Structure formats: C-alpha cells, structure tokens
Amino acid sequence: MIRLPEPKAEILARRPAILADLARLLPGDAVIGEPIRLKPYETDGLSAYRQMPLAVVLPRSTEEVAAVLRYCHANGIRVVPRGAGTSLSGGALPLADAVVIGLMRMNRILEVNLPDRYAVVEAGVTNIGITRAVEAEGFFYAPDPSSQLACMIGGNVMMNSGGAHCLKYGVTANNLLGLTFVTIEGEVLRIGGAHLDAAGYDWLGLITGSEGQLGIVTEVTVRLLRSPEGARAMLAAFDSVEVAGQAVAAIIGSGIIPVALEFMDKPCIHACEAFAHAGYPLDAEAMLIIEVEGSEAEQDMQLGMIRDICARFSPSSMKLAESAEQSLAIWKGRKGAFGAVGRISPDYLCMDGTIPTGALPFVLKRIGEMSAQYGLGVANVFHAGDGNLHPLIMFDANDPESFRKAEAFGADILKLCVEVGGCLTGEHGVGVEKRDLMGVQFTAAELDLQRAIKSAFDPGWLLNTAKVFPLTDGERRAA
C-alpha cells in the first residue's frame, strides 16, 4: 500500500472554522462538510485507495476557485482538484487535511467557433460533451479516453489523457490552444488563446499533464477537427504474439497510418468474447483491430492494402467490416475490455506502461512468466501503434495478500517497461499509484529538478500533495 503523509493536526483541529470560512466565501450549497455527503469523494477510479477529505467545495466559476485557493494558500491548507473522479492512478484521491475542489459544476460550453475550429469550455464539461456540442455540424474533439462519457476536460488536461485514436490525432496536449489557470495564490492567468503558437515559454505544454501539481485549470480552449467522411475497422488474428507484432511493424513500415491499431492477447480475446459476443476468434493467440478513415472507396483501398500486408504473416483469420455496423461489432469487444475482465475477476488493476512497439513479444513473454510466478491472471490490451500497454491484473480485493501481490506484479511490469526503453505511464498518469516507482525512470537529480519546477508554481506544496513525486525524507518520517 502506498502511504499518505500524516495530516496536519492543526488543520484537522480547525475543521469547523475552515468549513465556516468556506461557507462565507462560496454560496451555501457549494460547501460540503457532512460525512455522508463527503463519502462519494473519498476515492476515484483507483478504488483500492480511500480517504475522506476535510471538506469538498463545488465552485461554479473561476472567481470562486480563485477565492478558495487564496484562502487555502493564506491558511496553509492542502487542496486536491477533482473532475469526474475517473482517474485510474488515484490522481483525485483526497487527503484527510485537504479541501477537494470539485469542478463538476463548471460545466458550461462558453463558445464554439467553427470557422476558427475551436471551443472554449469550462473544466467540468465532459469529454464527450464537447463532441456532442459540435457533431451536428460535422466536427469533433479528438482525444477519446475510454472514460469519455464521464471524464471531464479539466481532468483530461491535468492528466494529458490519450485514447484509442492517438496514433493519428495525438493526445490532449496536441489538441489544446488555451487555458484559464488559477495559481495557488489565487491569481487567474490566461495561457494561450484561440491561436496556435503562443509566445514565450510553453506554459500550456508544461501545465498539461501536470496532475494538479501546478495550479487548477478552470477553462479550456480546445481545437475542433472536422470528422472524416467515414471509418471502418478490420480484424486480423494470428497464431503467435511475435507474428502479430511483426504484422504491426509491417503496417507502420508500409507508410499507412491507421487511425487506430489495437492489439489483444488470448486471455483478453476470451474475456471480451464472453462479454460482448463480438465474434472474436477464440483459437488465436493475438488479434489486431485496425481502423481506417475516409470515403468508402478510400476505406476499401486502405483496408485492402492492410489485408494484403497481414496476409504475408499467415493470419489464422481476418474479417473486414463491410459496414459501419460491422465496424461497431468489431470494436464492441475491445471497448468493453475493462468491463469484460471485471466480469471474470472480482477486481483488476489496470496498468499503463508504454514500450517500444518492437519489444512487445519479449514484454508479453515476461508478463506471462510473472503471471505464473505471482499466481495471478493477466489480460493484455495494447495500443499497438503507439506502444501503450494495458495489462489487466486480476485479483481479489477482499484478500489483502492478493492485493499486495497484484500491486507487486504491476510494479514489476512497469519496471520492465522502463527497462526495455519505455515509461511508467502512457496516459493514466502517475497519481498516487505509481508515485513510488518514479525513481525507476528518473534519477534523484531529475526528480529534484521536477520538484523544483513544481515549487516555482507552488512553493508551499499545497497542490495535490503526495501525488506524482515520491515522498521526501521529511514526509516519510512524518508518515
């Protein structure tokens, strides 16, 4: 289990006064103090970790966020920003002495400008909500994390969320133009705008993916893209993981960049098929889902080229969707992968390392060996185009030993990802989950440099404390 720092006793002791102060700063319904109403905020998408916060505030405007931050800064109170609470790395896990600033009431779309292809939205607008607002005109917001129905754009910015279509469209950082950003001192800063290249240092780039360490984002200017004429998927199954990996390399090497290129291993194929009845080949060791975009004729041409490439690797089966409906059927199992694994195991940990794609066969072989060694099942989903690997480790949360083993297994997988030239997290963030593994990827000096950059924004370390960075010696002693 990952330790949280000891709460500041004097903050806990002042809780009633702090609640009263917050109630003076914000409208009455925006401050939550009763335990039963705090309960929903005690965890996020990493539900193995739970901690009741000191208080929750639900501001409706940037000015209210700034007022809360000014107050917390003046009083040395820690804050934990929260969007929809879908973080899989515990990014929104509260602390006992922290005020959770929930942004879900800031859910207005402030401006849509289709000629200039951008929208300005508040941080609490859902990811899918942006696309819904513009899809009638044929536009969309590109990053599509699998939690996109629930997750909020403010959280996407903080975690630099990805999705299944990053290979073509990039991640959150590549699809932003501007932010309204509130510092811990309560200063409201406008970063970027509706233009492409901001002047000076790339604050937008530094803040994106900073996991709430630098400040709180309240408004976001996102790029909008015109949707393609259509998209279609195909499926190719192979008798070995190595051969499927070679097929991926051959597709990329051929010069075709599919809009999505997903890989599933045998345990994952079985779990998804049992759940979704998508018609997946149960005898295959590995399966690819490949999606292309364009007109009908362009889709036919690209799928034909990819089919010919796959054919060189003796696929055990291939299926080309002939309609949008057949495409959906192919995607159905993959999109339900996490739920499908949840059905065959009481609990699972979803890991999120990235590896050089060429290392996939070796990494999957090692994960298989570790699975046997730990006695825990694992199913692997892989964004094969960009190297982002999601091993789903199955365990039983009611058995502390099983949880301990699952965490150790996960840590071993992430160390392996770093060893082969990859990284700890491709899109879920470090959060609390991978905090103590940061030393695997970075030297002590590199971590100190990142800490110093955080200090330049948040000298008192009040923002999302105990996430991302391993606790310092002093914090460890206190814990």
Next chain:
Amino acid sequence: MLPATEEEVAAALRAAAAAREPLAVEGHGTKRAMLRPVQAARTLSTRALTGITLYRPTELVISARAGTPIPEIEAALAAHNQQLIAEPPDPRPLFGGDLPATLGGVVGANLSGPRRIAWGATRDHVLGIRAVTGEGEVFRSGGRVLKNVTGLDLCKLLTGAHGTLGVLTEITLKVLPRAETSGSLALRVPDIAAGVRALSAALGSPFGVSGAALLPAGFGALTGCLALVRVEDLAPSVRYRLDRLSETLGGFGEVARLDEAASVALWRAVRDAEPLAAAPEEAVWRLSLAPSAAPAACAALGAAFGAKLLLDWGGGLVWVAGPATEAAHAAVTRAAAGGAFALFRAPEALRAALPVLPEEAPALAAIGARVKAVLDPAGILNPGRMRA
C-alpha cells in the same frame, strides 16, 4: 566553445556558471537575427554534437544529437520514406548564410511549417530530450515512446525556450511516413478576408487538408490574392480529395490544380517565407492569430506601413515584412492583440530596443523568473534572448 560530447557541454556550463560568465547558446547560429541580441562575450555551439543515435522506422521515432543538421535527418528519414512531421522552415532564405539549421535550433525555436495546421507543431513531436542545465547538470525528460505522461513535461518547457532554460544535447522526435504524393489547388480570391473564408471552408472539410496558405497580391506574377490548399496522401486519395475540395471551394473563386512538382515548390516557398526574404534590411514579424482575426490585422498593417504579407495555417499565421522601425513594430504589437507576435528578423539595433515578444502578465512572469532560476540560477544561458 565547441563541445563534442554531452560531458563537455556539462563541464563548460559548470565552469561558466562558476565564473558567472554569460554564454550565447546556438547550433549553427542561423537565427542570430531572431528575437533579441544575446548579451554574451562567448558562444557555446552544439554544432560538434552530431549524429543520429537511434532510428526505428517501424516505431516512428528518431533520436539525434542537437547539432545534427536538419538535412542529414531528413535524408535518413527519406531513405525509409518518412519525414519530419512539422515541416520546419529552412532559415537560409530569410536569414541568409550557407549553413542549414540544426535539430537543436529548430526545437529550441519551436519552428513549424505549413503542415502544423493538420499535424501539429515541432513541440507536439518532441518525445524526449537530454539537456544540460545552466549549472552543468545533465537531465532527461520524456523518452523514446509515443505516449508518455510520466512526470512534468520538461520537453515542452525547453522546446521554444531558445536555449534560455538549458542546452539541448539530444532530441527524440516522432516521425511519420511521407505521403505517396501531394497536390494542391490554387484559388484566385478578391481579398484576404475572402481568402481566409475559403481556407476555413477547406480546413472545415473532411478532406484532410495539410496546408492552407494565402499569398496576397504583389508577389511575382500574381495579380490577385491566391489561396493555396494542399492534400498529401495515397495517389487515388489525393485525386479524389482535390476533386471534392474543388467543389467545396468553387464558390470562392476560380480553382486551378497544381501538379506535385509545382505544389512541392510552392509549399517550400511558403514554409520558408521566401516571398518576404528579398529585402534583407526589412524587419520580419510572425503573428499567431485566430484565423478570422487575420484580415483586420492585415488591413491595419497595410494601412500603417504597407506591410508585405504571407498567411499560412489557414490565416492563423501571418508573416509580415516592413520597415525596421519602432513605429512599424508598434503597429504589429497592436495588430497582434488577442494573439501573439514575434519579431522574427530585424537589424540588431531594433531588436535590442524593443520587446520582441508580447509582455506576460506579472504573475506569469514571476513564475517564469522562478523557473528560470531553477534551470539557470546564474543566468548564463542566452541572457536577453527572449526578454530584456
């Protein structure tokens, strides 16, 4: 100083920091006339720090030392039918000189060409860096994989920092296959406002436009304003998409189709802002605006000093050339309100006298000063380059 290894860069910076001796940090020094003059007696060049250190075509990544010339990287990529995604400009037409840009220079300045509108800026493709702080400490950020959110993204912080936050020693970029072919449409439009509307319609179409520029009247043989739209893809797709775009754009003016050779030549000229290069005594500015704000900005600059203009990124990038005077600079500053500007090329006296970038809000400037103090506490890296 010409360090040939990262250790030599670190040693040189440690010594300079100890002596509090400011350094001009550069690669080939192709862009010395960009932004403010650096106040330093000595120069640290990365031009001896060369070579591609890793290239995995099937993983879409390339790593090279900072001093590697861009043409060397482009040639290595071309051998595998791949390319730099952001299409960075060649500085030679605008800045003169014989040497090409280095990788470190392009990343340090975050320079991107026409393809930026569709596929992102240089900063979007920097996957990893190795760099040395102003105290001589080597650090890494990012890595060599396409998706990575581990820790603070110092790659983005150093990209576009013009060498003021550290000396880049090695950079890993995402690359992409080169399209099988490309083609363009040229559209004669009555004025800039109509041109931006046409480009907006093209970029708002589902036909994958990868270049959208506007050449105002007065260049070469051009009699009217010329809007250019490019598609890069498989040959049948390029044919199909240009057909469909011709329909989309027909209402804006007379459409002509350019073949691949003409298209490539024209887009190279747009990339390098060649039409503005002719008068070396003039100043050149780059404005980044919401495209629909560009026509008014262009009109104001035309009225103020008869600005020569070139628009890219659907109107979102406005290249401006004009007299190297404070009055012209003041007009540019006003025209860029709501967006951003950079004094991209000018005689030294002008660059030394003026803010070459927009002012930052005081709270942001204070954060910037603290970040600078973390990475370059002695203030020795390119002092004065971005701001006085």
